Amino acid sequence: MNILLRHRIILPVVSLAVLLAATFYMQPRAMSYFGLNLLFNLAVPIALATIAQMMIIMVNDIDLSLGTFVSLAACVTATFLNDAPILGLAILLALILSYALLGAMIHAFELPAIVVTLGMSFVWGGLALFILPLPGGVSPGWLRALMTVKPPFAPMAVVAPIIIAAVTHLLIVRSGIGTVLRGVGGNARSVQRAGWPVIWLKALAYGLAGLFGVLAGMALVGLTTSADANIALRYTLLSIAGVILGGGEFTGGKVSPAGAVIGALTLTLAASFLSFMRLSPDWQIGAQGAILILVLTARLIFSRKGAGT
Amino acid sequence: MTILAKPWLWSWLAAAAAFALILGLTGGRGAGELAYAALSFGAFAAIVGLGQMLVITLGPGNVDLSIPATMTLAATLALKAMGGEPGTAFAGLAIALGVGAAAGIANYALIFLLRLPPIIATLAASLVYQSLAIWSNRGLRIKPPEGLADFATGRFLGMPNVAWVGLALAIAVWVLLERAVAGRWLLATGQNLRAARLAGVPVELVRACTYVAVAMFAALTGYLLASFSGGAALNMGAEYLLMSIAVVVIGGSSIAGGNSNVPGVWGAALFMFLVVSMLNSYGAGAGARNVLTGAIIIAIVIAASTRRART
């Protein structure tokens, strides 16, 4: 059992594999290039949003504004980035910087992140409504092309999450600065004692969250070709659930980027799986909740056993 | 202890300012109507806010994200059971409260038995409640019994009935927190769970009751709101998730727990409605409204934190 404790990635992988096997059993035709693409259709933006949430959870905070932030990024992408790319890029950059600033502020004033991000969710949502009062906008052509590219062997919806997982794994788990960032979540005092400026580290973590939030918004527009101000509201809760499903914990800097991506894939697949089960659409959301509870229960049982031996 | 030091004062002042700004625009016309509307709509926010306040009082990490789903589920099941038949209002109320109690027990069971953080437990549970609501609703919009609808939209002594309900509950919660043994236990638990336990407070019982209470408050709100608006809708609770947390924070309760503020919740609930009306009457679009609301919440949090640092 010790192996489970040591490699917390195993449980998320197993849950995804079980769910995938069940899906293929129910619907063998899904076992194809096209089928996989359909199963994981919206996985890329959810994975990116989950990574963004993970950056915040990594430093022991939580972001309740992520869904509105992704929506705002999507709105900017579908309007400014398409019509005036330079301006659009500048706005997206400013969004990332404001996230970093938010992180520094939360640290400096010792504010409760949950309330600040709650307030920010109104701000982001309001800005999104400014930009797109009604659903609309157009995805930039290159973005559309990028999101619908057909790589050999596996569809984009599968390849992209693997790339995201690999890149963020390098960034957060392998790199030196990523290690220090996780250290902030684990024991901020000892990081401070070693001479690191924790306020900058917090800003960096939030800035990274902003970056991945913006990427999530862009990816979403690339897939849906247009945007609206409420397009990604669900992402706040989905991203939190994804991080936890992927073996992350709310405190202590225990996060896993690969796990978070797998968690996001699991949530996406759960929705597809439930529709294959010909479960009435009424139950799909609830079944997602049930799957979430089941996986977390399984984790509890395994970690208890692990602790017992 | 001057009155200026009372944290609830600010939410009432803010509400009064918003009220005055609106009347300034209309030249004083429509004051009664505005106050009536604020009390009607504010009542719903106040009731869920009172529940959320109790949970937030439990200390850091405690929050109920299942409020919207519980509201919708309770309203849907109650209205379905009543089927618009006259004379079923109390049966419906009992059903709504029963649904609330069941949801609260389920939430706490997840938190206690599975050791899940309350955020994730109530989130996961809310997905299930949402599905139950969708399943039982089936897109039908069942009207509330006529008498109940009349009650929900009616008034007594010039004040909306729902506001009377909200007021009564606020007084009940205030008495609980200020006078009752249980309230003391709750406040002690929120300040320092370990110290409370070592002082003999049955902390798990307190936590369980609090999670049940918040769900029952949400269920009652759902029942009243559905009766008020002529039926249950699947998204009827949506805006109350952020609203419930916002009124607690603006009302002057500490997000760090152990300190709650009943009058502030009502002030904040009125303010949240009035600020939207104000921005509307000044011609602000939905976007500007939201941005300003968010900015106000953050400004209040920062002000509260600097006040804390000074003392």
Add this chain to the structure above:
Amino acid sequence: MSDHESRPIVALVDAARHFGPVRALDGVSLAVNPGDCIGLVGHNGAGKSTLVNLINGGFAPTSGTIGFGVGETALAAGVRSVFQELSLCPNLTVAENLRISHTSLSGLNWRRAARAEIRQSLDTIFPGHGIDADAEVDTLSIAQRQMVEIAIGFAPRGSMARLVILDEPTSSLDAGIADQLLTHVGRFCAGGGAVIFISHMLGEVFEVASRIVVLKDGKVVAEGEADDFTRKGLVDAMGHVAPEAGDVAVTAREFGPEILRTGQGLAARKGEIVGLSGLAGHGQAEALAQLYLSQSSAWRADRTARAAFVAGDRQRDGVLPLWSILRNISISVLRQCARGGLVERQAEAGIAENWRRRIGIRTYDVTNPILSLSGGNQQKALFARALASPAPVVIMDDPMRGVDVGTKQDVYAMIRDEAAKGRTFLWYSTETEEVCQCDRVFVFRNDEISAELSGADITEEKILQASFAMQEAS
């Protein structure tokens, strides 16, 4: 030899540090030269941690100066601290933790360099340690964590360690590993490094230290070559004095039947005052907390509690910081002064006022916030909370911290009084003098009861013997 090799690594001149009215460190002069191994001893609260924090740059001195041989800061001077409380990041691996302290480690292959460095350091200090550099710290045992922390302290980390401060480094190490550490400390000092070694284990101090500094009440009360001290002289200098004769007259009393006994062997009879002693952190506080939790429930509150608890760690276990003194006291008697679930505020205020007078809490108004009181008076409020409750057993976890002498005498008298009326007290204290007033004493060592003393056997000497691991270095 370059110039800085002969200069002191760190020199304090009349350094003081005050926290409000508390003089944690009251003017200390100390120079640490290369090759020194200074044994720093003193009781809890003597100012050792404050001194360490001044030297490593954690606090600035309130007055006096601190100078370093190299550079301006402790970090640049090569001063490293290994803290008593574990300061690793539990979510990171051993090598990654080195990375946190080694700020200049960079490049693509930092991981390999970090692994090699920590492995080498571990191999040097603790040969045959068996710690995987890629293991996450929270999968390691407490002893292994301590070893990692020590190894990081001695690792070069881009420059070199000149002075390593070890604060109770052996508290969780077994004898063999502790010996490895002591050997390494000797080697390190012989090579021109310096160590400040803080330990309650006097045998260890004598084994490694070249000089010994004794702190008491924030001042250096004795300092000299280690060879000039005897064990007894050291204990005397630290301030272990026998209680003044006649002050405490423990008369043999009749006790009731045994009313509790734990699996560990802790037992108490009705009306008895049971003391828990031994060095700080050897499991006494945990034993008492466990006992209290087993006597009460998180799910229901009995009308009459079976036990009451007086916390020593006020912030963590006792004070409800947002409340008034009144509410802090009355939380234990709410059920007694409530009718129909509502608190009778007059009854409540009466009880609080009564106890304020009896125990002498210095405030005119019990509705003042608890935090407006000094630490000692807060502690009195916690006493009042426990004594006011009708519980037959009172559990006290080092409750006299920060309480002045006069109050202590009052409280002792009150405790004896209550005991005579049939209440049972379990009393853990770090001050042996207090424990000597008990009817029976359990001495703890390494989370176990190492001795049970009663009657005439309760002496300073016997308690010390059972608590200090006086392993005679042959």
